[in-house]
Each structure stands twice: as structure tokens, then as C-alpha cells.
Amino acid sequence: MAHPFEVFTKAGFAVEFASPKGGVAPVDPASVEAFAKDEVCTAFLANEEASAALRSTKAIADVDAAEYAAVCVAGGHGPMWDLPSNEAHNSFVAKAYEGGAVVSGESEPPAGGLRVVATCARAHRADEDTSPLPSQRFSQRCATARSGS
Numbered sequence: 178m179a180h181p182f183e184v185f186t187k188a189g190f191a192v193e194f195a196s197p198k199g200g201v202a203p204v205d206p207a208s209v210e211a212f213a214k215d216e217v218c219t220a221f222l223a224n225e226e227a228s229a230a231l232r233s234t235k236a237i238a239d240v241d242a243a244e245y246a247a248v249c250v251a252g253g254h255g256p257m258w259d260l261p262s263n264e265a266h267n268s269f270v271a272k273a274y275e276g277g278a279v280v281s282g283e284s285e286p287p288a289g290g291l292r293v294v295a296t297c298a299r300a301h302r303a304d305e306d307t308s309p310l311p312s313q314r315f316s317q318r319c320a321t322a323r324s325g326s
Contacts, residue, residue, distance in 0.1 A: 181281075196235075199233075248281070250282035
């Protein structure tokens with residue numbers, strides 16, 4: 178979730194986190210170790226705002242999918258096993274998609290989604306330039322999803 182978080186926040190989007198039950202989102206120590214040399218990941222873990230958000234996620238059942246321009250489902254082994262049968266998560270993602278939000282994911286989300294759903298809240302910038310880089314194209318789509326472009 179570190180890389181999407183960086184893309185969204187640098188593009189001026191508000192990012193929120195949700196999890197099945199709300200509260201503290203678990204962080205896999207093995208993943209932290211595996212990405213210890215990744216500058217984006219280490220910056221994310223050092224970001225107090227992101228850390229605070231991960232300690233107090235919203236319960237996915239309490240989140241209104243219609244309020245979001247995009248949903249980014251981060252992957253991992255836990256979500257791959259925990260989320261396929263999580264009705265609140267599945268309903269949220271389906272409602273977001275059906276409502277016109279951009280829905281994306283990384284790693285294993287097709288297999289089960291994510292323990293934490295990183296969302297790009299109401300687009301703040303609809304004037305972002307189109308870019309050939311996939312992450313920047315996603316930001317452009319996120320910015321235009323609510324404007325109907």
C-alpha cells in the first residue's frame with residue numbers, strides 16, 4: 178500500500194484506510210523486512226499521518242462506497258485468505274465499481290482483496306496531466322472518475 182499511497186498523496190488526493198473490523202490494521206513484519214531497502218516503503222512507515230491512519234482504520238461496513246472516486250486494494254497473503262468470504266469488503270468493492278469508481282489492486286487482490294482498503298477520497302484535482310506511467314494514469318483516472326470524464 179506504500180506505493181499507491183505515495184502516488185495518491187503526491188497527486189493531491191485524500192487517502193483513507195478501512196479494514197473488515199476497523200481499528201488497527203495488521204502489518205506483516207516479514208513484508209517490512211523484505212522491503213526495508215525500498216525508499217517508498219520506508220517513507221510510508223515513517224509517515225506519522227499514515228501510521229496513525231493504520232492504527233485507526235474505519236470498519237469497511239461503515240464506509241459509503243459512493244463517496245469515493247477510486248479504491249485501491251493492496252494484496253498480501255493475509256488478505257488472500259481472509260477476504261474472499263468477507264461480505265462487507267466484497268459489497269464495498271462491488272458498490273464502488275458499480276458507482277463508477279476506479280477499482281484497482283496490487284499483488285494478490287484478485288484472490289482475496291485486502292485487509293485494508295486504501296481509498297482515494299473525493300478527487301481534489303481533475304486537471305492532472307495524462308502520463309504514460311501506469312501509476313500516474315491511474316491518478317488521472319481517479320481524478321476524473323467523479324467528474325464523468
